[in-house]
Amino acid sequence: xxxxxxxxxxxxxxxxxxxxxxxxxxxxxxxxxxxxxxxxxxxxxxxxxxxxxxxxxxxxxxxxxxxxxxxxxxxxxxxxxxxxxxxxxxxxxxxxxxxxxxxxxxxxxxxxxxxxxxxxxxxxxxxxxxxxxxxxxxxxxxxxxxxxxxxxxxxxxxxxxxxxxxxxxxxxxxxxxxxxxxxxxxxxxxxxxxxxxxxxxxxxxxxxxxxxxxxxxxxxxxxxxxxxxxxxxxxxxxxxxxxxxxxxxxxxxxxxxxxxxxxxxxxxxxxxxxxxxxxxxxxxxxxxxxxxxxxxxxxxxxxxxxxxxxxxxxxxxxxxxxxxxxxxxxxxxxxxxxxxxxxxxxxxxxxxxxxxxxxxxxxxxxxxxxxxxxxxxxxx
Amino acid sequence: xxxxxxxxxxxxxxxxxxxxxxxxxxxxxxxxxxxxxxxxxxxxxxxxxxxxxxxxxxxxxxxxxxxxxxxxxxxxxxxxxxxxxxxxxxxxxxxxxxxxxxxxxxxxxxxxxxxxxxxxxxxxxxxxxxxxxxxxxxxxxxxxxxxxxxxxxxxxxxxxxxxxxxxxxxxxxxxxxxxxxxxxxxxxxxxxxxxxxxxxxxxxxxxxxxxxxxxxxxxxxxxxxxxxxxxxxxxxxxxxxxxxxxxxxxxxxxxxxxxxxxxxxxxxxxxxxxxxxxxxxxxxxxxxxxxxxxxxxxxxxxxxxxxxxxxxxxxxxxxxxxxxxxxxxxxxxxxxxxxxxxxxxxxxxxxxxxxxxxxxxxxxxxxxxxxxxxxxxxxx
Numbered sequence: 001x002x003x004x005x006x007x008x009x010x011x012x013x014x015x016x017x018x019x020x021x022x023x024x025x026x027x028x029x030x031x032x033x034x035x036x037x038x039x040x041x042x043x044x045x046x047x048x049x050x051x052x053x054x055x056x057x058x059x060x061x062x063x064x065x066x067x068x069x070x071x072x073x074x075x076x077x078x079x080x081x082x083x084x085x086x087x088x089x090x091x092x093x094x095x096x097x098x099x100x101x102x103x104x105x106x107x108x109x110x111x112x113x114x115x116x117x118x119x120x121x122x123x124x125x126x127x128x129x130x131x132x133x134x135x136x137x138x139x140x141x142x143x144x145x146x147x148x149x150x151x152x153x154x155x156x157x158x159x160x161x162x163x164x165x166x167x168x169x170x171x172x173x174x175x176x177x178x179x180x181x182x183x184x185x186x187x188x189x190x191x192x193x194x195x196x197x198x199x200x201x202x203x204x205x206x207x208x209x210x211x212x213x214x215x216x217x218x219x220x221x222x223x224x225x226x227x228x229x230x231x232x233x234x235x236x237x238x239x240x241x242x243x244x245x246x247x248x249x250x251x252x253x254x255x256x257x258x259x260x261x262x263x264x265x266x267x268x269x270x271x272x273x274x275x276x277x278x279x280x281x282x283x284x285x286x287x288x289x290x291x292x293x294x295x296x297x298x299x300x301x302x303x304x305x306x307x308x309x310x311x312x313x314x315x316x317x318x319x320x321x322x323x324x325x326x327x328x329x330x331x332x333x334x335x336x337x338x339x340x341x342x343x344x345x346x347x348x349x350x351x352x353x354x355x356x357x358x359x360x361x362x363x364x365x366x367x368x369x370x371x372x373x374x375x376x377x378x379x380x
Numbered sequence: 381x382x383x384x385x386x387x388x389x390x391x392x393x394x395x396x397x398x399x400x401x402x403x404x405x406x407x408x409x410x411x412x413x414x415x416x417x418x419x420x421x422x423x424x425x426x427x428x429x430x431x432x433x434x435x436x437x438x439x440x441x442x443x444x445x446x447x448x449x450x451x452x453x454x455x456x457x458x459x460x461x462x463x464x465x466x467x468x469x470x471x472x473x474x475x476x477x478x479x480x481x482x483x484x485x486x487x488x489x490x491x492x493x494x495x496x497x498x499x500x501x502x503x504x505x506x507x508x509x510x511x512x513x514x515x516x517x518x519x520x521x522x523x524x525x526x527x528x529x530x531x532x533x534x535x536x537x538x539x540x541x542x543x544x545x546x547x548x549x550x551x552x553x554x555x556x557x558x559x560x561x562x563x564x565x566x567x568x569x570x571x572x573x574x575x576x577x578x579x580x581x582x583x584x585x586x587x588x589x590x591x592x593x594x595x596x597x598x599x600x601x602x603x604x605x606x607x608x609x610x611x612x613x614x615x616x617x618x619x620x621x622x623x624x625x626x627x628x629x630x631x632x633x634x635x636x637x638x639x640x641x642x643x644x645x646x647x648x649x650x651x652x653x654x655x656x657x658x659x660x661x662x663x664x665x666x667x668x669x670x671x672x673x674x675x676x677x678x679x680x681x682x683x684x685x686x687x688x689x690x691x692x693x694x695x696x697x698x699x700x701x702x703x704x705x706x707x708x709x710x711x712x713x714x715x716x717x718x719x720x721x722x723x724x725x726x727x728x729x730x731x732x733x734x735x736x737x738x739x740x741x742x743x744x745x746x747x748x749x750x751x752x753x754x755x756x757x758x759x760x
Binding site for chain 1: 408409410411412509510567568569570571573574575577578580581582584585586587603606607610611613614617619622623625626627628635637638639642643644645646649650653666670673674676705
């Protein structure tokens with residue numbers, strides 16, 4: 001919902017998040033169930049009369065429902081994909097009705113581990129179910145139904161968000177016209193899982209973790225979260241981008257021969273880690289990394305991604321970035337092959353970008369041009 | 381010193397470490413000084429009459445002076461480069477007298493942070509100086525002098541060991557005939573430093589670190605060491621090697637939807653981390669990563685590695701491995717260029733090996749053949 005007063009061109013303006021409460025029990029893939037839950041979401045643009053112009057934006061690890069615009073009481077808090085979404089932008093809110101949702105299990109307003117469990121009167125904590133990409137898509141589908149959207153014009157995501165877009169085309173083939181799958185992998189590699197595991201071990205071995213029930217102790221496992229975030233940042237940036245941004249620049253003139261911050265990269269990582277550890281919930285972090293590890297649509301099909309993608313009917317735009325070593329272009333090509341095997345309508349682009357995995361968030365004109373073209377084709 | 385009874389072919393047999401005590405004060409690059417210190421070392425083969433057949437093997441992060449052979453009371457404890465060194469092996473102890481030294485600041489017998497500081501009566505701990513590659517080479521040169529070796533036939537090292545070999549050719553150009561520089565970089569990249577920094581932060585933020593003086597508290601920062609080691613292992617292996625070795629194999633049949641070990645790679649990392657944290661000293665780990673970060677011979681020459689290598693007179697064998705993403709072949713080519721700029725005798729090989737950084741420890745016949753050829757040339 002946008003409140004368009006004094007809005008600069010290209011921005012959806014000040015936005016107001018909303019909550020949708022669901023009282024139909026949710027069965028998780030794990031076997032757990034939850035009697036009720038709430039999803040926080042935002043919308044930009046206007047749903048048209050035949051409800052055919054809705055776009056779902058799925059978020060990755062630490063993002064949220066706040067995809068575009070800003071808050072009236074916090075104008076510097078701009079949505080994480082604001083460069084892509086707005087009037088006249090590649091995902092044009094003059095034509096499309098865009099929805100961002102904080103995923104279930106998150107820590108930005110939807111029901112999550114820090115939410116009080118009505119059955120116990122204390123935060124869910126360790127009892128919050130392990131949530132999967134499939135579970136998220138199920139909750140997003142329920143939200144779409146609630147909003148009267150039978151079929152999305154597009155489901156868009158990068159990284160973990162792209163996994164959700166893929167899952168949408170498998171679980172609800174007739175509810176997605178276009179899937180934009182950016183900086184994706186069809187499943188994590190052993191190396192990807194390894195990085196997640198180090199992050200999880202950093203959190204769960206933090207003495208302030210208390211088995212996941214740290215809320216009751218009035219602490220949070222900040223040391224662990226901080227390390228997890230520092231490590232994450234290394235994998236989001238390319239070696240070249242880091243060299244370009246930080247190189248071996250020293251904060252002082254020469255070596256200090258101690259263990260305080262010396263290199264600029266150390267300063268950057270400590271800052272990012274410190275900041276993250278003040279606002280992100282550790283139990284959410286654990287569950288999101290598990291959702292990443294578990295996503296593997298081919299697993300139920302003897303390892304065949306082609307078989308896994310057989311239900312899909314959507315058109316696809318798949319984009320990878322040359323310097324992304326977390327989810328390299330080769331991983332996107334696995335997806336493209338599986339889609340082509342199924343005779344689907346696929347556009348694929350490998351963007352020669354230096355930013356690493358984070359390139360999917362950047363306003364590269366070639367990248368945005370591809371998304372704009374795919375979105376315009378929906379209007380034809 | 382080898383005790384060759386019942387020795388299988390190719391092995392130097394049971395070996396006995398020795399200690400050399402130095403009472404001449406050592407001035408560290410940091411400005412710190414140490415009045416006396418001790419180095420633990422091993423030797424294999426026999427020093428010849430003109431003392432021209434000595435070979436120094438420099439170790440990398442967690443290795444030691446125990447390079448070849450085994451201990452009579454611990455026959456499974458085989459030296460870390462035993463596949464390279466022994467009678468008839470590429471570094472042939474029938475012809476060469478090989479020395480392995482535990483670097484100063486280490487935790488395998490040489491004076492280090494866990495050693496009692498005679499001035500205080502308690503372990504050095506946080507007061508142990510930050511040690512550099514230059515300092516190590518200085519102590520190794522003193523040991524060589526003590527053993528009557530004016531000039532090494534070869535100085536050999538991989539990774540951080542290769543940095544020491546490079547430094548030898550700069551600091552003591554007339555004391556090295558051949559430098560074998562394997563899986564090297566002329567200095568760390570921002571990404572390399574970033575990984576080291578996460579490891580250091582894991583250790584120093586462990587509540588059991590106690591500012592580096594954990595010895596007095598009867599604890600060690602095992603959580604931090606464990607994380608540091610897990611992270612290290614990711615960078616030693618290639619993505620492909622991890623995929624080959626572990627893939628997405630699950631320990632049980634299917635997903636468990638919890639936070640215990642599920643994927644084989646998680647099990648491997650936890651095992652390696654647990655094991656490491658029982659025997660390695662955290663203060664040593666901190667100092668070794670700092671030595672890596674600081675090594676940058678070009679720094680004093682306005683960034684020119686060519687200028688930095690100008691003093692060198694040795695012949696060089698430089699070897700890199702295609703799948704090494706920690707110190708990629710491009711980093712070795714920087715070294716080769718600087719050596720060729722100085723009109724030095726350089727052989728360079730890029731081995732197409734799948735093992736990542738750890739390839740320098742493997743018995744690849746092409747790799748070992750190159751080292752054997754370079755060593756034989758010394759005998760001609």
